[in-house]
Amino acid sequence: MYFAAFLNLQNKTCLVVGGGKVAERRIGKLVRAGAKVTVVSPDLTATLAEWAEQGVIVHRDRQYQAADLAGAQLVFAATNVREVNDRVTDDAKRQGVWVNVADNPDACDFIVPSVVEQPSVHIAISTLGASPSTTKALREALEADLADGGRRFYEQLEHLRGKGLGAGNE
Ligand SMILES: C[C@@]1(CC(=O)O)c2cc3[nH]c(cc4nc(cc5[nH]c(cc(n2)[C@H]1CCC(=O)O)[C@@](C)(CC(=O)O)[C@@H]5CCC(=O)O)C(CC(=O)O)=C4CCC(=O)O)c(CCC(=O)O)c3CC(=O)O
Numbered sequence: 001m002y003f004a005a006f007l008n009l010q011n012k013t014c015l016v017v018g019g020g021k022v023a024e025r026r027i028g029k030l031v032r033a034g035a036k037v038t039v040v041s042p043d044l045t046a047t048l049a050e051w052a053e054q055g056v057i058v059h060r061d062r063q064y065q066a067a068d069l070a071g072a073q074l075v076f077a078a079t080n081v082r083e084v085n086d087r088v089t090d091d092a093k094r095q096g097v098w099v100n101v102a103d104n105p106d107a108c109d110f111i112v113p114s115v116v117e118q119p120s121v122h123i124a125i126s127t128l129g130a131s132p133s134t135t136k137a138l139r140e141a142l143e144a145d146l147a148d149g150g151r152r153f154y155e156q157l158e159h160l161r162g163k164g165l166g167a168g169n170e
């Protein structure tokens, strides 16, 4: 069982290990949330290189070492090398820093959901690590439905209420 939460990462220091596709997705979300991001990786995607160039993120242009964790409040192990991700995970747990591991759901202290962003409501979706592609598909289906008026979403809510599962029936 997971504890669901929305984190306030404004000015919190986050370390991302690896500079590939998954790291870029993580960092995009972290930067939007106002976190201070340091990425350690011997290479970066074009977008990450641009952000580093602009000073949006800090880039340590080398392989990960344990000292990189100093000052980090969250860490994301997102390399394509299992042994490196394992090492980051072990180091983080030893130092009491919460870690998300891209290739090992069981080792994650927290997992990243899909989020449907409406102007004043954010809906986070998770399969609790079981099927990330299902999570993404659910987000896309919900976004498409809401863009089309949300009929199916609201019908489903009505249906759940009818079964005693909705608001006011707890
Ligand atoms: C456990 C978790 C840990 C974590 O990352 O926090 C995790 C783990 C893994 N993902 C893998 C693969 C893919 N993940 C995606 C996409 C997303 N993955 C995300 C979250 C999570 N992924 C966490 C659980 C989420 C939940 O609870 O459901 C999303 C929701 C959020 C985000 O990443 O921002 C984002 C969708 C965002 C959106 O668009 O809405 C795609 C599709 C794509 O990239 O287009 C693929 C390729 C297709 C496929 O293989 O399914 C693999 C296998 C890697 C391999 O094969 O080597 C593992 C490892 C494993 O499962 O063992």
Ligand SMILES: NC(=O)C1=CN([C@@H]2O[C@H](COP(=O)(O)OP(=O)(O)OC[C@H]3O[C@@H](n4cnc5c(N)ncnc54)[C@H](O)[C@@H]3O)[C@@H](O)[C@H]2O)C=CC1
Residues within 6 Å of the ligand: 017, 018, 019, 020, 021, 022, 023, 040, 041, 042, 043, 044, 045, 062, 063, 064, 078, 079, 080, 081, 084, 101, 102, 103, 132
């Ligand atoms: N959780 C998720 O949502 C997903 C997870 N994955 C998993 O995530 C991992 C990363 O995937 P991608 O970003 O596509 O890989 P990628 O190959 O695009 O990027 C890997 C990055 O890690 C860096 N790296 C390798 N060794 C390093 C070291 N010792 N120190 C620092 N950086 C190092 C590389 O230089 C590269 O920048 C894979 O293990 C994959 O299985 C893949 C898709 C989605």
